[in-house]
Amino acid sequence: GAVVSQHPSRVICKSGTSVKIECRSLDFQATTMFWYRQFPKQSLMLMATSNEGSKATYEQGVEKDKFLINHASLTLSTLTVTSAHPEDSSFYICSAVGVAGGIPQETQYFGPGTRLLVL
Amino acid sequence: SQKIEQNSEALNIQEGKTATLTCNYTNYSPAYLQWYRQDPGRGPVFLLLIRENEKEKRKERLKVTFDTTLKQSLFHITASQPADSATYLCALGSGGSYIPTFGRGTSLIVHP
Numbered sequence: 206g207a208v209v210s211q212h213p214s215r216v217i218c219k220s221g222t223s224v225k226i227e228c229r230s231l232d233f234q235a236t237t238m239f240w241y242r243q244f245p246k247q248s249l250m251l252m253a254t255s256n257e258g259s260k261a262t263y264e265q266g267v268e269k270d271k272f273l274i275n276h277a278s279l280t281l282s283t284l285t286v287t288s289a290h291p292e293d294s295s296f297y298i299c300s301a302v303g304v305a306g307g308i309p310q311e312t313q314y315f316g317p318g319t320r321l322l323v324l
Numbered sequence: 325s326q327k328i329e330q331n332s333e334a335l336n337i338q339e340g341k342t343a344t345l346t347c348n349y350t351n352y353s354p355a356y357l358q359w360y361r362q363d364p365g366r367g368p369v370f371l372l373l374i375r376e377n378e379k380e381k382r383k384e385r386l387k388v389t390f391d392t393t394l395k396q397s398l399f400h401i402t403a404s405q406p407a408d409s410a411t412y413l414c415a416l417g418s419g420g421s422y423i424p425t426f427g428r429g430t431s432l433i434v435h436p
Contacts, residue, residue: 211367239423246332248428249368249413298367302422311356311422315367 208232209301211316218289219324225285226319228299234279235301239313240272243296255282289323296320326352328416328427336433337404345399345430347414355419357390357397362411362429371412372399404434 208231218224228238236257241249253274254262261274271293273285282301286293300313329348337343347357356375360368374381374390374397381388387400401408411431415424 209367237422246428249426251423254423296365300367311358311417311424312370312373313368313422313424314370315360318365318367320365 207303207312207314209235209299209314209316211299211319213319214317215320215322217322217324220290221288223285223287224289224321225283226297226299226321228282228284228301228316230280230301230314233301233303235282236279236304237302238276238282239300239302240274240282240284241298241300243298243318249298252284286321289321291323294321294323326350326425328352328414328425330412330414330427330430332428332430334431334433336435339405339434339436341404343401343404343408343432343434345412345432347397347399347427349395349416352395352416353392353418354416355421356417356424357388358415358417358424359386359388359397359399360413360415360426362413364411368413401432404432406434406436408432409434 210229212227238255240252243249251264252267255274255276257276263269276282298318300315303310327350358373359371362368372388374388385402389398411429413429415426417424
């Protein structure tokens with residue numbers, strides 16, 4: 206159980222275009238999902254926390270107009286990189302937490318990641 | 325500020341030996357600590373969670389210790405196999421928080 210999928214796994218786009226990445230929890234409901242960014246040999250950097258039915262909470266330094274997050278259902282969150290530029294090229298990973306008794310659990314279940322390359 | 329330290333140098337060991345990875349932290353009093361495995365180009369996979377009131381936890385060939393006095397966790401893989409080669413991340417979380425902070429990870433390479 207606790208499977209999280211991400212789509213696409215890899216995307217190459219031209220500078221100035223927008224890219225949408227989907228994150229789905231396949232066998233559990235995730236009221237909360239997270240979006241991370243990871244550069245080679247670096248730690249996971251939390252970008253934002255996505256709560257179903259409400260606005261995402263962005264970490265300091267992350268532009269909310271640049272990285273649009275939508276969490277429309279209990280199993281789907283999307284990250285849209287708007288007007289992408291080469292410096293946005295990175296590995297984007299989502300994760301989800303389950304809920305027990307109304308309390309979010311500590312274990313995060315990660316998607317396989319999306320490699321974005323902006324030319 | 326809070327700091328999580330994992331050895332940036334890769335750990336190379338021979339198959340069959342026990343691998344031991346270290347996670348040190350400063351300016352932090354975590355309520356729990358997690359270990360994840362990450363393969364190249366993939367998302368992390370949860371392995372173990374240990375709470376501040378637990379000294380040790382085991383799962384198959386894995387063992388985690390948590391010393392809140394030393395501010396350190398050790399992650400052991402016994403009878404290591406080449407398939408255990410990956411990057412291992414530790415993550416620390418505060419009480420009441422389900423959003424842990426991740427370390428940079430240590431790469432483990434098990435040679436046949």
